[in-house]
Amino acid sequence: MSGFSLDDLAAIVAARAAATAETSYTRSLIEAGPARVAKKLGEEGVEAALATASGAKVELVAEAADVLYHLLVALRVREVPLSDVMAELERRTAQSGLQEKASRTR
Numbered sequence: 001m002s003g004f005s006l007d008d009l010a011a012i013v014a015a016r017a018a019a020t021a022e023t024s025y026t027r028s029l030i031e032a033g034p035a036r037v038a039k040k041l042g043e044e045g046v047e048a049a050l051a052t053a054s055g056a057k058v059e060l061v062a063e064a065a066d067v068l069y070h071l072l073v074a075l076r077v078r079e080v081p082l083s084d085v086m087a088e089l090e091r092r093t094a095q096s097g098l099q100e101k102a103s104r105t106r
C-alpha cells in the first residue's frame with residue numbers, strides 16, 4: 001500500500017495555491033473564487049454518488065479521488081486546516097453514529 005496521505009495532498013494543494021494560474025489548476029480554481037470551488041466540489045460529489053449507485057468500482061475510485069482533491073481545495077480557500085477536520089473525526093470516535101443520531105432526535 002502507498003504511504004501517500006491526505007496530509008501529503010493537502011501540502012501539495014497549499015504549495016500549488018502559491019503558483020500561477022497558468023501553471024496550476026489548483027491556483028486557477030482558487031482564483032476563480034469560493035463559489036467556483038463550491039460548485040466543483042458539489043459536481044464531484046454528485047459524480048461520486050452516481051458511481052456508488054451504479055457499482056462501477058473504477059469510476060468510483062476516480063470520482064472519490066476528485067472529491068477528496070476538491071474538498072482539500074475548499075478547505076484551503078476557506079483557510080480551514082485539514083487537522084481541524086481530522087480532530088472532529090477523532091472526537092466523533094467517542095460514540096457510535098447511531099448514538100449521536102439518537103441524541104439529536106430526542
Ligand SMILES: N=c1c2ncn([C@@H]3O[C@H](COP(=O)(O)OP(=O)(O)OP(=O)(O)O)[C@@H](O)[C@H]3O)c2ncn1[C@@H]1O[C@H](COP(=O)(O)O)[C@@H](O)[C@H]1O
Binds near residue numbers: 012024025026040066
Ligand atoms: N488531485 C488532483 C486533481 N484531481 C482532479 N483534478 C482536476 O480537477 C478537474 C476535475 O474537473 P472536471 O472533471 O470537471 O474537468 P474540467 O472540466 O477540466 O474542470 P473545469 O474546467 O470545470 O474546472 C480536472 O481538471 C482535473 O485535472 C486535480 N488537479 C490536481 N490534483 C493534484 O494537485 C496537484 C497540483 O496540480 P496543479 O495545481 O494543476 O499543479 C497535482 O499534481 C495533483 O496531485
